[in-house]
Amino acid sequence: MVNHLSLGVLAAAGWAAGGLILLRTEVNAFGARTIHAPAAGDPAAGVRYAFTKAMSPGAKESVREHLPSYVAGMFYHAGIFTALCLLVAVLCGFTLPGPVHLLSRSLLALGAMGGLSLLLKRVFTKELRGLSHPDDFLANFLTTIFVALALAGPGTPWLLSAILLLLYVPLGKIRHCLFFFVARRHLGVFFGRRGVFPPGSHHVR
Amino acid sequence: MSAELEQKLDGLTQEDYARGLAVFRHHLKGAEASFLNACVRCGLCADSCHYHRAEPTLENVPARKLDQISAVFKAHFTTMGRVAPGLVGARRWDRGMVRAWVDAAFGRCSLCGRCSINCTIGIPMPTLFRAARRALGSMGLVPADLQASVENSLAHGNNMAIEREEWVETVEWMEEELQAETGDPEARIPLDKQGARCLFTVNPREAKFFPLSLQASAKVFWAAGESWTMASDGGWDLTNYALFTCEDDHAAAIVQNLADAMTRLGCEVLVIGECGHGYQSARWMGPEWLKQAFPFPVVSILELMDQYLDEGRIQVDPTKNPLPVTLHDPCNLVRHGGISEPQRRVLRKAVANLVEMAPNGIENYCCGGGGGQLAMSRYRNRRLKAGSVKAQQIQATGAKVVAAPCHNCIDQLGELNKEYQLKVQIKTVAELVAAALVTPLPAEVQP
Numbered sequence: 001m002v003n004h005l006s007l008g009v010l011a012a013a014g015w016a017a018g019g020l021i022l023l024r025t026e027v028n029a030f031g032a033r034t035i036h037a038p039a040a041g042d043p044a045a046g047v048r049y050a051f052t053k054a055m056s057p058g059a060k061e062s063v064r065e066h067l068p069s070y071v072a073g074m075f076y077h078a079g080i081f082t083a084l085c086l087l088v089a090v091l092c093g094f095t096l097p098g099p100v101h102l103l104s105r106s107l108l109a110l111g112a113m114g115g116l117s118l119l120l121k122r123v124f125t126k127e128l129r130g131l132s133h134p135d136d137f138l139a140n141f142l143t144t145i146f147v148a149l150a151l152a153g154p155g156t157p158w159l160l161s162a163i164l165l166l167l168y169v170p171l172g173k174i175r176h177c178l179f180f181f182v183a184r185r186h187l188g189v190f191f192g193r194r195g196v197f198p199p200g201s202h203h204v205r
Numbered sequence: 206m207s208a209e210l211e212q213k214l215d216g217l218t219q220e221d222y223a224r225g226l227a228v229f230r231h232h233l234k235g236a237e238a239s240f241l242n243a244c245v246r247c248g249l250c251a252d253s254c255h256y257h258r259a260e261p262t263l264e265n266v267p268a269r270k271l272d273q274i275s276a277v278f279k280a281h282f283t284t285m286g287r288v289a290p291g292l293v294g295a296r297r298w299d300r301g302m303v304r305a306w307v308d309a310a311f312g313r314c315s316l317c318g319r320c321s322i323n324c325t326i327g328i329p330m331p332t333l334f335r336a337a338r339r340a341l342g343s344m345g346l347v348p349a350d351l352q353a354s355v356e357n358s359l360a361h362g363n364n365m366a367i368e369r370e371e372w373v374e375t376v377e378w379m380e381e382e383l384q385a386e387t388g389d390p391e392a393r394i395p396l397d398k399q400g401a402r403c404l405f406t407v408n409p410r411e412a413k414f415f416p417l418s419l420q421a422s423a424k425v426f427w428a429a430g431e432s433w434t435m436a437s438d439g440g441w442d443l444t445n446y447a448l449f450t451c452e453d454d455h456a457a458a459i460v461q462n463l464a465d466a467m468t469r470l471g472c473e474v475l476v477i478g479e480c481g482h483g484y485q486s487a488r489w490m491g492p493e494w495l496k497q498a499f500p501f502p503v504v505s506i507l508e509l510m511d512q513y514l515d516e517g518r519i520q521v522d523p524t525k526n527p528l529p530v531t532l533h534d535p536c537n538l539v540r541h542g543g544i545s546e547p548q549r550r551v552l553r554k555a556v557a558n559l560v561e562m563a564p565n566g567i568e569n570y571c572c573g574g575g576g577g578q579l580a581m582s583r584y585r586n587r588r589l590k591a592g593s594v595k596a597q598q599i600q601a602t603g604a605k606v607v608a609a610p611c612h613n614c615i616d617q618l619g620e621l622n623k624e625y626q627l628k629v630q631i632k633t634v635a636e637l638v639a640a641a642l643v644t645p646l647p648a649e650v651q652p
Contacts, residue, residue, distance in 0.1 A: 023242065026238070026283075027235045027238035027239045027242065028235050029235075030233050030234050030235045030237070030238040031234050031235060032234055032235055032236075033234045033236065033493075034496075035493065036492035036493055036495075036496060036497055036498045037488065037489050037490075037491070037492040037493060037498065038492075038498060040543050041543065050327060054322065054327075059322075060322065060323055061252075061253060061323055061564065061568060062249040062250060062252070062253050062323035062324075062325070063249075065252060066249050069247070069249060070249075073247075073325075125248075127248060127251065127261075127263055127266065128246075128248045130263045130269075131246045131248050131263065131266060131268055131269055131272070132246055133246070133292065133293060133294035134291065134292050135292050135293045135294065136245075136246055138292070171285055171289075172285070172292070172293060173244075173245055173246070173293075175242055176242075176243050176244075176245050176326060179239050179240075179242045179243035179326070180243060180326050180327075182236075182239040182243070183239055183240050183243040183326050183327050183328050183329075184326065184327035186236045186239070186240070186327075186329065187321065187327035187328075187329055188327075190329055191322075194489065194541065194542065194543040195543035196539075196540060196541075196543045196545075196567055199545070199566065199567060200545070200546060
């Protein structure tokens with residue numbers, strides 16, 4: 001059963017990867033913009049900043065003012081990546097050493113709690129509920145279940161949840177696993193060229 | 206919504222809808238298409254928007270405004286939007302969505318970009334609101350007063366339709382005032398001076414309503430012994446309201462006036478006066494609209510003043526500006542322009558007590574007048590309400606003077622001053638520098 005499910009997971013992963021590649025190809029087909037204005041800063045430095053300090057509470061008011069959501073989101077994503085790593089380990093037949101196993105279980109527990117808290121926030125906060133589409137609830141539900149079931153070990157429910165999650169990746173908002181990096185890179189290049197990222201980097205031509 | 210808008214919506218034909226959608230699609234490149242796939246609707250952007258801070262409703266959440274745009278994108282340009290529109294929130298391009306776009310892109314956004322830096326994902330939202338405005342423009346849905354500013358620029362070379370004679374007379378009047386103030390009969394506000402190093406450009410509001418700020422800039426140039434000029438005809442107005450209507454052909458034609466004046470007068474440096482959107486238009490967007498880099502540098506007068514002080518070309522006495530001063534950061538100049546520190550270095554030298562707002566710099570709040578809001582009377586009440594955030598910021602500093610290096614911001618701050626009883630003076634940075642100048646003897650000034 002597990003072997004069949006493992007094959008199912010692999011097939012779903014292929015679907016997810018293929019779907020993301022297709023999505024990327026589709027947006028690339030919109031073409032690229034040529035930039036003519038001379039830079040006043042370093043786009044590469046802007047990208048580095050965009051992926052690091054620009055996401056920290058010190059540089060981002062939306063984080064400073066919503067620290068519980070920020071922490072929940074961090075735990076949630078740490079749990080997701082941990083669960084994905086565990087999935088790879090299980091498919092490859094690796095057994096985690098004791099301390100790593102303990103750490104992964106902690107991250108999974110925190111991740112599941114983070115995901116659940118964000119789901120509840122979306123359900124019970126009027127403004128956030130108004131902002132949401134069914135996709136938002138479904139994506140969170142599938143992901144949180146995947147992380148939570150990882151705590152129970154590599155059984156059928158977890159592998160089934162992995163299949164469902166991977167199948168959904170290119171269909172809904174989980175596609176941000178790709179477009180987050182694309183958007184943030186653009187943000188870094190945009191503000192980097194203009195000398196806005198990192199702060200104080202503007203120079204006169 | 207205004208009756209004018211409803212009437213226009215009533216008159217839309219299927220061809221109009223098709224054209225709007227085609228223009229929207231044409232404006233999107235891979236980057237924008239990626240952004241429209243990226244929002245996770247976490248809602249953390251909500252309070253980064255001054256509209257939402259002032260009036261916390263769903264319609265004012267940046268992600269909601271963005272969602273109005275991405276809903277149409279999904280419905281028409283994505284597979285999932287076609288297959289399962291209810292699941293992913295896709296909506297067809299119809300009267301209701303056009304109305305929602307007008308409300309979101311024109312009525313609830315000043316294109317300040319504060320949501321971008323606070324976005325969890327990092328979506329540069331103004332880029333997408335611009336795409337929406339452009340599509341709406343192709344359907345004749347730009348608010349009439351905003352469109353009129355662009356038409357003025359195209360027809361008269363400046364957005365206030367000031368005729369050449371009136372402009373020249375204003376400059377001559379200011380020149381006389383400058384000579385009286387400096388005691389130097391040789392002090393000039395040069396017009397069409399061939400081969401001058403700097404071509405200085407201003408906001409027509411300076412000519413019409415704030416000539417003293419023009420005089421202040423001229424005094425700084427005079428004290429620095431700068432070789433400068435202004436254009437007597439096309440090429441003296443730095444504004445470009447097509448940045449807000451998002452009609453790139455119009456924007457290109459307007460910015461071409463500046464490039465032509467540079468060529469005609471043989472100047473080396475294009476100097477943009479204190480105007481946020483003027484700086485962004487000339488420095489950053491101009492080359493994109495014209496699809497080529499300028500053969501000359503574009504600098505803000507703030508950078509020049511910083512340079513003059515750094516090189517000792519001008520001296521200032523901060524005790525001449527004894528009142529506490531706070532600095533407003535225009536979004537187009539600071540967050541979108543990258544000019545954040547020069548004005549601070551200048552003011553630290555030119556005023557006795559500079560009190561920063563919290564937050565400031567690239568995190569500062571929009572005054573509410575950006576994005577063409579000042580030119581859209583339809584949304585006046587919203588604009589003033591959204592400006593309450595800025596008013597509170599100013600009040601919290603206890604400052605008596607607000608330095609605002611942008612004439613659009615100055616207009617909005619002037620209205621906020623009355624609306625919220627701030628009891629502050631609002632000045633340009635050049636006015637504060639000019640007031641603090643340790644005036645050189647005429648013989649020391651070498652133009």
